[in-house]
Amino acid sequence: xxxxxxxxLVTVENGYETADVEVVDNCIxxxxxxxxxxxxxxxxxxxxxxxxxxNAHTHSSExxxxxxxxxLPLELWIAELYDFTPLEPEQIYLSALGTAVETLLSxxxxxxxxxxxxxxxxxxxxxxxxxxxxxxxxxxFIGPLIQDESLTAGMPTGDSAIxxxxxxxxxxxxxxxxxxxxKQFHKPEKGVNILLxxxxxxxxxxxxFEGCIDLGDRYNICLHAHLLETSAQKQLAHEKYGxxxxxxxxxxxxxxxxxxxxxxxxLEDSDIAILAETESTxxxxxxxxxxxxxxxxxxxKYRKAGVNVSFGCDGAASNDSQDLLEAIKIGSIxxxxxxxxxxxxITPRQSVEMASQGAAKGLNVADEMGSLTVGKKADFVxxxxxxxSLLPRTDPIGLLILGRPTNAVNxxxxxxQQIVAEGKVKTIDVDALRRExxxxxxxxxxxxxxxxxxxxxxxxxxMKLPIGG
Amino acid sequence: xxxxxxxxLVTVENGYETADVEVVDNCIxxxxxxxxxxxxxxxxxxxxxxxxxxNAHTHSSExxxxxxxxxLPLELWIAELYDFTPLEPEQIYLSALGTAVETLLSxxxxxxxxxxxxxxxxxxxxxxxxxxxxxxxxxxFIGPLIQDESLTAGMPTGDSAIxxxxxxxxxxxxxxxxxxxxKQFHKPEKGVNILLxxxxxxxxxxxxFEGCIDLGDRYNICLHAHLLETSAQKQLAHEKYGxxxxxxxxxxxxxxxxxxxxxxxxLEDSDIAILAETESTxxxxxxxxxxxxxxxxxxxKYRKAGVNVSFGCDGAASNDSQDLLEAIKIGSIxxxxxxxxxxxxITPRQSVEMASQGAAKGLNVADEMGSLTVGKKADFVxxxxxxxSLLPRTDPIGLLILGRPTNAVNxxxxxxQQIVAEGKVKTIDVDALRRExxxxxxxxxxxxxxxxxxxxxxxxxxMKLPIGG
Numbered sequence: 001x002x003x004x005x006x007x008x009l010v011t012v013e014n015g016y017e018t019a020d021v022e023v024v025d026n027c028i029x030x031x032x033x034x035x036x037x038x039x040x041x042x043x044x045x046x047x048x049x050x051x052x053x054x055n056a057h058t059h060s061s062e063x064x065x066x067x068x069x070x071x072l073p074l075e076l077w078i079a080e081l082y083d084f085t086p087l088e089p090e091q092i093y094l095s096a097l098g099t100a101v102e103t104l105l106s107x108x109x110x111x112x113x114x115x116x117x118x119x120x121x122x123x124x125x126x127x128x129x130x131x132x133x134x135x136x137x138x139x140x141f142i143g144p145l146i147q148d149e150s151l152t153a154g155m156p157t158g159d160s161a162i163x164x165x166x167x168x169x170x171x172x173x174x175x176x177x178x179x180x181x182x183k184q185f186h187k188p189e190k191g192v193n194i195l196l197x198x199x200x201x202x203x204x205x206x207x208x209f210e211g212c213i214d215l216g217d218r219y220n221i222c223l224h225a226h227l228l229e230t231s232a233q234k235q236l237a238h239e240k241y242g243x244x245x246x247x248x249x250x251x252x253x254x255x256x257x258x259x260x261x262x263x264x265x266x267l268e269d270s271d272i273a274i275l276a277e278t279e280s281t282x283x284x285x286x287x288x289x290x291x292x293x294x295x296x297x298x299x300x301k302y303r304k305a306g307v308n309v310s311f312g313c314d315g316a317a318s319n320d321s322q323d324l325l326e327a328i329k330i331g332s333i334x335x336x337x338x339x340x341x342x343x344x345x346i347t348p349r350q351s352v353e354m355a356s357q358g359a360a361k362g363l364n365v366a367d368e369m370g371s372l373t374v375g376k377k378a379d380f381v382x383x384x385x386x387x388x389s390l391l392p393r394t395d396p397i398g399l400l401i402l403g404r405p406t407n408a409v410n411x412x413x414x415x416x417q418q419i420v421a422e423g424k425v426k427t428i429d430v431d432a433l434r435r436e437x438x439x440x441x442x443x444x445x446x447x448x449x450x451x452x453x454x455x456x457x458x459x460x461x462x463m464k465l466p467i468g469g
Numbered sequence: 470x471x472x473x474x475x476x477x478l479v480t481v482e483n484g485y486e487t488a489d490v491e492v493v494d495n496c497i498x499x500x501x502x503x504x505x506x507x508x509x510x511x512x513x514x515x516x517x518x519x520x521x522x523x524n525a526h527t528h529s530s531e532x533x534x535x536x537x538x539x540x541l542p543l544e545l546w547i548a549e550l551y552d553f554t555p556l557e558p559e560q561i562y563l564s565a566l567g568t569a570v571e572t573l574l575s576x577x578x579x580x581x582x583x584x585x586x587x588x589x590x591x592x593x594x595x596x597x598x599x600x601x602x603x604x605x606x607x608x609x610f611i612g613p614l615i616q617d618e619s620l621t622a623g624m625p626t627g628d629s630a631i632x633x634x635x636x637x638x639x640x641x642x643x644x645x646x647x648x649x650x651x652k653q654f655h656k657p658e659k660g661v662n663i664l665l666x667x668x669x670x671x672x673x674x675x676x677x678f679e680g681c682i683d684l685g686d687r688y689n690i691c692l693h694a695h696l697l698e699t700s701a702q703k704q705l706a707h708e709k710y711g712x713x714x715x716x717x718x719x720x721x722x723x724x725x726x727x728x729x730x731x732x733x734x735x736l737e738d739s740d741i742a743i744l745a746e747t748e749s750t751x752x753x754x755x756x757x758x759x760x761x762x763x764x765x766x767x768x769x770k771y772r773k774a775g776v777n778v779s780f781g782c783d784g785a786a787s788n789d790s791q792d793l794l795e796a797i798k799i800g801s802i803x804x805x806x807x808x809x810x811x812x813x814x815i816t817p818r819q820s821v822e823m824a825s826q827g828a829a830k831g832l833n834v835a836d837e838m839g840s841l842t843v844g845k846k847a848d849f850v851x852x853x854x855x856x857x858s859l860l861p862r863t864d865p866i867g868l869l870i871l872g873r874p875t876n877a878v879n880x881x882x883x884x885x886q887q888i889v890a891e892g893k894v895k896t897i898d899v900d901a902l903r904r905e906x907x908x909x910x911x912x913x914x915x916x917x918x919x920x921x922x923x924x925x926x927x928x929x930x931x932m933k934l935p936i937g938g
Contacts, residue, residue: 336761388567
């Protein structure tokens with residue numbers, strides 16, 4: 001698997017130049033002009049070569065519910081999500097493929113799948129996702145989504161008492177399951193990494209967090225969780241811990257340079273200082289934060305404080321797409337309205353760095369990927385600069401990040417393997433995938449969620465919204 | 470030009486059904502099941518038929534500057550824009566084609582082009598845009614962008630005195646030019662409509678507004694303008710009029726049911742009541758409002774007050790795309806963070822109605838287009854529901870509006886003429902257009918704008934931003 005990309009546009013300090021990029025085995029072995037080609041020659045003319053981006057937070061199986069959940073805040077939206085029939089492992093496999101295809105065709109070479117587990121078929125769920133990601137060839141970071149408290153625990157009580165049902169699986173069994181998953185599936189050299197991914201403070205005990213920290217230390221595994229996505233969660237943290245969620249997570253040792261935290265919308269300045277101090281990474285999911293009305297994460301403050309930030313699409317039931325370029329665009333320009341001083345706004349080049357190098361850092365692989373550097377893994381993307389959506393020619397990165405590129409990804413390599421060529425995924429049959437997704441689903445209009453009905457009155461009371469009407 | 474679309478999915482109250490749609494001449498003549506087909510048969514199976522959307526505010530020639538202007542607020546961004554060499558009519562023609570292609574392939578059948586005029590070649594500019602829109606066949610509403618004050622007048626003075634250069638063309642000459650443009654180009658039956666479109670209170674005298682109102686009344690022409698895009702403009706209005714911009718525009722008679730107003734970010738509640746009372750239309754441009762840091766327009770308040778709202782992409786130098794589905798998605802979900810009560814949030818079906826019927830109303834053509842109704846013009850779009858981005862099958866409109874459809878537009882008709890078939894524009898050679906755009910441009914990195922340098926210190930002072938640093 002050796003090849004030379006000839007005459008591609010690459011970035012240099014504040015500009016661009018044309019260069020050849022040589023890959024031997026699965027790593028970048030040279031970047032220079034007029035390299036002597038090795039084995040296969042790839043024509044990079046009129047194409048931009050960038051490091052692969054990371055879809056740094058998603059839930060692949062939510063693809064089955066995309067488009068169907070009405071505009072609702074997280075706490076009611078999740079009740080709708082829970083109402084859907086549990087999936088089968090074959091569906092997990094198909095939605096992982098679909099998530100991978102959309103990620104690849106929007107500049108991603110890695111995906112962080114905070115994977116919802118089918119009750120009673122937890123290892124089969126993980127196996128199905130692993131199979132999909134290995135078949136298509138995207139680099140995968142799979143964080144089986146675990147919790148040890150039931151859904152009703154995730155809502156602040158406010159002044160009222162609500163019933164808290166016991167969770168079905170004991171904490172200890174969940175941690176044993178995670179250890180089995182690590183032993184069985186964590187194979188970084190084969191492109192599959194397991195993350196320890198408790199869903200968040202709203203549904204997890206300290207024992208679960210601490211068990212994950214311990215496993216992470218023993219197996220050198222990264223940590224991942226949701227953090228303060230909604231104001232209700234902020235209120236819950238204070239009810240639960242008597243301090244902020246961030247203070248509590250720091251106290252128990254969950255915040256490390258190997259920890260990435262999705263959302264981080266409702267942090268105080270003192271919390272931001274803790275993230276900076278612990279070198280934790282924030283995964284920004286701007287689209288689901290808007291769709292669910294969660295708020296705007298204070299990304300400019302994070303950057304000013306030196307907190308590392310990357311981008312995620314989030315699950316397709318709350319976005320409802322897996323287009324990474326969309327998440328990067330909106331996650332960049334959204335913050336211009338939060339700070340009058342345009343000198344703090346995120347530039348397109350900074351966005352590219354956050355989506356590649358920033359994400360790699362949060363997954364503890366910054367020495368192996370995230371930039372076009374000799375010695376790093378060949379995870380990169382060639383964009384076709386003759387696509388109408390990237391014309392007329394101006395600043396290629398400005399066009400890519402601030403525009404809405406369509407059919408712009410020409411080729412993708414992961415670990416030196418070419419996965420996309422001429423805009424088409426080569427490793428799987430995408431038409432067959434479309435047929436499977438079509439045949440296993442049906443068009444429908446609005447559905448009624450019984451669970452939303454049950455908890456809506458309580459939610460409106462806690463959030464001080466008018467009841468009825 | 471008669472045809473029958475068979476077995477397309479169409480919307481009914483809260484759901485969908487399969488129907489045939491018959492078009493005779495350029496109008497919808499029947500919608501029912503199992504119609505006897507006329508002339509050509511179009512297969513609508515597994516496709517969704519929706520009324521065409523309207524890209525209700527853009528500046529087509531900005532396509533030449535997309536991707537290149539760095540993150541800056543409007544007042545400095547526009548100085549960068551002014552620094553580019555004036556275009557040639559042939560470039561106007563090409564960027565109008567490019568704008569039309571992107572609009573059509575994202576569900577639009579009409580475009581409102583607030584057209585920047587080449588100094589000294591004003592009528593040639595309009596003629597070039599008209600030629601492009603007629604060739605490609607999109608319905609065009611061209612509002613030649615006029616002003617009668619110079620750029621420096623557009624900034625509030627704050628405490629300082631700034632020099633105001635005289636504008637090059639007298640008001641009277643501009644109004645005569647508009648009357649000529651109306652006589653020469655306003656041909657609704659041929660799909661070309663002229664709008665009277667003073668750029669906004671920041672650069673126009675009352676004489677110019679009043680002249681437009683008069684021409685509008687005499688020729689039954691719609692009015693269009695920018696309104697309160699930035700907080701600086703709000704400040705300027707109070708300096709200039711001693712009241713709000715909306716109060717002033719109402720006083721001079723510019724606000725009518727034929728008036729559409731782009732942006733409307735900085736209105737007070739009393740201003741919103743005036744828009745409702747005068748039945749003016751707000752054109753929401755969410756993406757440029759974010760990109761330029763202008764703010765979030767209070768769209769939920771407008772809807773609550775009964776103000777009609779539609780969507781625009783805005784010019785490609787401030788977005789930097791002409792994808793209408795992107796503007797609709799972000800312009801819908803963005804507001805969920807502005808109102809805790811999710812019952813006020815915009816649903817995907819409401820978004821569709823705003824983008825079609827709402828836009829038609831603002832252009833005074835709601836009786837002719839904007840919905841699939843027998844007797845209305847055949848301006849509609851067939852979406853391919855087997856596109857990966859619209860799978861698995863759930864709620865088709867939810868997928869279309871909340872997802873990020875890619876290659877989802879299968880066919881487009883405007884005035885009964887098929888313009889897009891199998892996802893390709895049929896009426897022009899898009900590859901030739903791409904070559905022209907490519908050949909007439911070059912890749913570049915950040916440029917230095919002399920004009921921004923001149924006005925930046927004043928801007929920072931007025932906006933109370935730290936000088937220097």
